[in-house]
Amino acid sequence: MTSLTEKLKEEERKGFLRFSTAGSVDDGKSTLIGRLLHDSKNVYEDHFKAISKDRRADEQPDWALLTDGLKAEREQGITIDVAYRYFATAKRKYIIADTPGHEQYTRNMATGASTADLTIILIDARNGVLPQSRRHAFIASLLQIPHIIVAVNKMDLMDYSEEVFNSIRDEFGDFAARLQVSDIRFMPISALMGDNVVERSERMPWYNGESLLEILDNIYIDSDRNLVDLRFPVQSVLRPDQNFRGFSGQIASGVMRKGDELMALPSMKTSKVASIVTFDGELDEAFPPQSVTVTLEDEIDISRGDMLVHVHNRPRIERQFEAMVVWMDEDQLDVDETYYIKHTTQTTQAMISELRYRVDINTLSKEDADTLVVNEIGRIVFLSHQPLKYDAYEKNRATGSIIMIHPVTNRTVGAGMIIEREPSEALPARMEHGEGAVTHRDRKGKVELTERMERMKQRPVTIWFTGLVSVGKRSVAQELERRLFDRKAHGVMLDGGALREGLSRDLGFATADIAEHLRRMAETARLLNDHGQIAVCSVVSPEAGLRRQARDIIGKERYIEVFLDAPLEWCEEQDETGLYAKARKGDIKNLAGVNMPYERPEHSDLTLRMDQVDVNTAVEQILDLLETRNIFHN
Amino acid sequence: MTTYRISHLKHLEAESIHIIREVAAEFDNPVMLYSVGKDSSVMVRLAQKAFYPGRVPFPLLHIDTSYKYREMYEFRDRFCEENDLDLVVHGNRKAVADGANPYDLGTQACCGLLKTRALLDGLNAGGYDAAFGGARRDEEKSRAKERIYSFRDAFGQWDPKNQRPELWNLYNARLKKGESIRVFPLSNWTELDVWHYIYYENIPIVPMYFAREREVVDLNGTLIPVKNFPFPKALAGKPVKKIMCRFRSLGCSPCTGAIPSTATNLEGIIDEMVSVRTSERANRVIDHDQEGSMERKKREGYF
Numbered sequence: 001m002t003s004l005t006e007k008l009k010e011e012e013r014k015g016f017l018r019f020s021t022a023g024s025v026d027d028g029k030s031t032l033i034g035r036l037l038h039d040s041k042n043v044y045e046d047h048f049k050a051i052s053k054d055r056r057a058d059e060q061p062d063w064a065l066l067t068d069g070l071k072a073e074r075e076q077g078i079t080i081d082v083a084y085r086y087f088a089t090a091k092r093k094y095i096i097a098d099t100p101g102h103e104q105y106t107r108n109m110a111t112g113a114s115t116a117d118l119t120i121i122l123i124d125a126r127n128g129v130l131p132q133s134r135r136h137a138f139i140a141s142l143l144q145i146p147h148i149i150v151a152v153n154k155m156d157l158m159d160y161s162e163e164v165f166n167s168i169r170d171e172f173g174d175f176a177a178r179l180q181v182s183d184i185r186f187m188p189i190s191a192l193m194g195d196n197v198v199e200r201s202e203r204m205p206w207y208n209g210e211s212l213l214e215i216l217d218n219i220y221i222d223s224d225r226n227l228v229d230l231r232f233p234v235q236s237v238l239r240p241d242q243n244f245r246g247f248s249g250q251i252a253s254g255v256m257r258k259g260d261e262l263m264a265l266p267s268m269k270t271s272k273v274a275s276i277v278t279f280d281g282e283l284d285e286a287f288p289p290q291s292v293t294v295t296l297e298d299e300i301d302i303s304r305g306d307m308l309v310h311v312h313n314r315p316r317i318e319r320q321f322e323a324m325v326v327w328m329d330e331d332q333l334d335v336d337e338t339y340y341i342k343h344t345t346q347t348t349q350a351m352i353s354e355l356r357y358r359v360d361i362n363t364l365s366k367e368d369a370d371t372l373v374v375n376e377i378g379r380i381v382f383l384s385h386q387p388l389k390y391d392a393y394e395k396n397r398a399t400g401s402i403i404m405i406h407p408v409t410n411r412t413v414g415a416g417m418i419i420e421r422e423p424s425e426a427l428p429a430r431m432e433h434g435e436g437a438v439t440h441r442d443r444k445g446k447v448e449l450t451e452r453m454e455r456m457k458q459r460p461v462t463i464w465f466t467g468l469v470s471v472g473k474r475s476v477a478q479e480l481e482r483r484l485f486d487r488k489a490h491g492v493m494l495d496g497g498a499l500r501e502g503l504s505r506d507l508g509f510a511t512a513d514i515a516e517h518l519r520r521m522a523e524t525a526r527l528l529n530d531h532g533q534i535a536v537c538s539v540v541s542p543e544a545g546l547r548r549q550a551r552d553i554i555g556k557e558r559y560i561e562v563f564l565d566a567p568l569e570w571c572e573e574q575d576e577t578g579l580y581a582k583a584r585k586g587d588i589k590n591l592a593g594v595n596m597p598y599e600r601p602e603h604s605d606l607t608l609r610m611d612q613v614d615v616n617t618a619v620e621q622i623l624d625l626l627e628t629r630n631i632f633h634n
Numbered sequence: 635m636t637t638y639r640i641s642h643l644k645h646l647e648a649e650s651i652h653i654i655r656e657v658a659a660e661f662d663n664p665v666m667l668y669s670v671g672k673d674s675s676v677m678v679r680l681a682q683k684a685f686y687p688g689r690v691p692f693p694l695l696h697i698d699t700s701y702k703y704r705e706m707y708e709f710r711d712r713f714c715e716e717n718d719l720d721l722v723v724h725g726n727r728k729a730v731a732d733g734a735n736p737y738d739l740g741t742q743a744c745c746g747l748l749k750t751r752a753l754l755d756g757l758n759a760g761g762y763d764a765a766f767g768g769a770r771r772d773e774e775k776s777r778a779k780e781r782i783y784s785f786r787d788a789f790g791q792w793d794p795k796n797q798r799p800e801l802w803n804l805y806n807a808r809l810k811k812g813e814s815i816r817v818f819p820l821s822n823w824t825e826l827d828v829w830h831y832i833y834y835e836n837i838p839i840v841p842m843y844f845a846r847e848r849e850v851v852d853l854n855g856t857l858i859p860v861k862n863f864p865f866p867k868a869l870a871g872k873p874v875k876k877i878m879c880r881f882r883s884l885g886c887s888p889c890t891g892a893i894p895s896t897a898t899n900l901e902g903i904i905d906e907m908v909s910v911r912t913s914e915r916a917n918r919v920i921d922h923d924q925e926g927s928m929e930r931k932k933r934e935g936y937f
Contacts, residue, residue, distance in 0.1 A: 007905075007908065008904075011642070012642075014642060016642050016645060081779045081794060081795075081797065084771045084778050084779075084821070085771075085772075085778065086824045088824075095822060110799070111799045111801050114801040114802045115801075235652070235655045235656060236655055236658065238685065238687075240687055240688030244687060248655055248684070250803075255638065277686070277687065278683070278686065279682060279683035280683075289640075289645060289649065290640065290644075290648050291647075291648040291649075291651035293686070340808065342804050345656070345659070398802070401802045401804065402804070403804045403806060410809065412806045415799065544637075545637075545638055599637075
């Protein structure tokens with residue numbers, strides 16, 4: 001049956017998207033999901049029969065009955081727990097976490113959001129923006145969900161009015177602007193009538209966007225997988241017989257290869273990867289989210305809760321850490337209690353050094369607090385018995401998240417997102433009332449970026465040149481830096497080769513080294529941007545995942561990718577470094593285009609055919625792009 | 635070349651292995667519920683993968699109602715033998731001896747005695763603090779709300795309003811004496827995923843899943859095979875038909891019917907799945923005997 005093989009191949013190619021839905025109690029979430037499932041033909045006949053029972057033929061079925069699974073919910077007509085739903089279209093497979101909007105169940109919204117790539121916030125067009133909608137947007141930003149869709153529902157009850165939609169969009173947009181949200185979209189729908197859910201509606205000709213399902217099918221999901229920083233939390237030590245000793249776990253981030261030199265934390269002992277073992281055979285490399293078993297060349301002491309990382313790329317190892325915590329328990333936070341903390345595969349006890357502040361979710365202001373009650377959010381400084389090996393949540397969801405467990409009730413009482421910690425002396429012990437928006441990356445120093453931008457008359461961005469060796473990256477970067485200077489802009493060129501002589505001089509050309517090199521360049525660029533400077537980076541950066549990583553470090557709104565394109569043969573002809581010749585002879589490995597793939601960028605901001613334009617023309621085009629992006633303010 | 639992406643199925647597999655390893659590492663005495671069905675077969679394969687090259691470090695527990703089909707018993711014993719698995723069988727012997735059956739007791743009371751009671755006794759007898767089950771959230775509405783680690787009190791009961799929040803992949807394994815956890819490593823799998831996985835991984839399943847000609851009686855739309863049926867009286871006088879059919883899910887012979895089907899192999903089943911329009915448990919008499927019946931059974935300690 002070849003048709004089946006083809007069908008399975010098709011299945012293989014399907015993308016995978018996890019999203020959560022949130023909204024106030026009567027916004028019609030369950031109806032929307034029921035509608036999505038039904039109209040995309042994912043509801044079974046017997047289920048459909050059950051929800052259409054007792055309805056006249058001309059009445060809409062009670063869609064919510066499809067998802068409100070618990071008796072208490074059906075009786076009260078509200079959703080009280082996270083329900084997971086599964087459906088598929090020709091393009092993607094979906095997992096929906098349907099979360100309640102009722103205030104007392106806000107913790108469930110955080111639960112659903114913790115694994116989501118996207119969230120849909122529903123707003124009842126009749127009621128406009130409610131505190132609950134703000135709360136959800138805030139939690140979505142706190143949990144760093146990359147995409148938010150605000151669906152203004154029940155448009156059928158407001159005569160499909162554009163004005164109603166626009167005023168809600170503007171009000172919500174003003175609020176969202178104060179949050180760290182990278183992508184937010186607004187759309188008008190009627191879940192009950194099916195407008196703009198699966199099919200675009202003819203009743204709202206003023207809306208030109210895609211239907212909800214089209215957006216879900218087509219949205220470009222940045223994988224939040226981090227392929228740069230290898231983090232392998234050890235789940236267990238596998239020792240079936242005298243000859244085998246392996247460390248089992250799931251790769252949280254980064255790429256591990258056979259032969260890589262690894263460091264075990266917290267012991268700091270090093271060894272090399274001897275093999276990566278799976279039931280289906282040994283692997284040469286492993287990456288997230290694979291579950292594998294690793295053996296090392298040397299016998300070093302490693303146990304559950306330890307972490308294997310690359311020698312030159314380590315997380316923080318500290319007993320003191322700070323996190324934004326969503327309080328989830330009916331019993332309030334007791335700052336004198338010692339809680340259990342579960343972080344990756346490690347469980348340790350921790351005391352509360354300080355509750356710095358509570359965030360008022362409606363106004364985003366920080367307030368003094370002695371405790372947190374259920375559904376409140378606050379910033380806590382912890383002191384743990386054992387050190388954690390952590391990264392900031394913003395950089396690494398897997399190694400930046402914790403849960404808090406009460407030592408007596410054993411309930412999960414809090415969920416925390418670890419934040420980049422400033423030196424404690426830089427932080428005020430208590431926050432003033434009514435301060436501005438909470439930012440996840442509080443900045444050091446007394447000079448605000450906005451002040452620098454005003455003086456420098458520019459918006460700091462990073463122009464990231466990617467392309468094969470000898471395509472002309474350095475020449476273009478040099479010329480661009482000169483031209484920026486001439487027009488009194490402030491730019492700094494960061495050259496991959498130059499960096500390798502200093503900052504990255506401990507790194508070679510193994511794949512992991514290349515990744516670390518790029519991470520350092522991206523961090524440097526970010527530092528420059530944070531201080532108002534335009535960064536001009538020229539580095540091969542052959543892998544799409546690594547470029548995405550660089551973009552994430554630098555910030556999406558600051559990252560401008562310029563792809564310098566030319567045929568490989570042309571680059572080889574231009575080559576003065578001799579690298580191509582060496583690679584052809586097999587003397588060097590990992591030269592992009594020759595013995596390592598160069599993944600062509602698909603979404604560059606600008607592509608220049610370097611075999612067809614000269615350096616000056618190239619630089620002109622880049623400056624034009626910067627003009628259109630309003631980088632220069634004079 | 636490499637994009638560092640894996641298929642949807644491999645993704646699910648990695649997640650399930652992570653869960654199984656967490657449980658093995660954090661609990662003193664886990665056990666894996668084994669129902670002989672396709673989901674159990676998949677779950678066992680995932681456990682083998684989780685501990686390879688070692689063997690599965692916990693036993694399988696089969697709750698035997700005594701009403702399973704003969705093919706299931708044969709398959710169970712051969713499967714455990716061939717895969718070097720420790721099998722524990724537990725049943726409510728007293729109720730079986732007393733002749734408990736769904737016709738005299740009704741399906742609810744019968745399930746209560748032969749499944750729920752037997753399960754709770756079996757877990758107690760073994761002193762297990764964690765029990766894996768092969769349930770999936772896409773099976774039934776109340777299952778859709780179940781956590782991956784489902785907390786049960788000392789009586790094995792589920793309180794849907796008092797579930798522990800479950801964030802990221804951080805599972806709370808802390809228990810007091812007598813409490814236990816039911817763990818569902820296949821939570822995020824769909825029925826289609828399970829079949830695809832069986833196909834890719836070449837996992838053995840009970841032949842009852844495949845269609846062949848069977849002599850059946852149509853009881854309110856449920857096709858009950860007459861061969862070896864333990865309650866011939868219930869079928870007396872009803873016309874026996876010979877039709878191509880298969881079982882979509884396996885349960886006790888009085889309460890699990892076959893569906894008409896021509897799918898004689900895995901390819902056929904998957905083909906059928908892609909176009910199927912009724913849910914998997916529609917052929918289970920027990921699930922829809924009363925609104926909310928699955929939720930009620932779960933509250934009482936059922937899986």
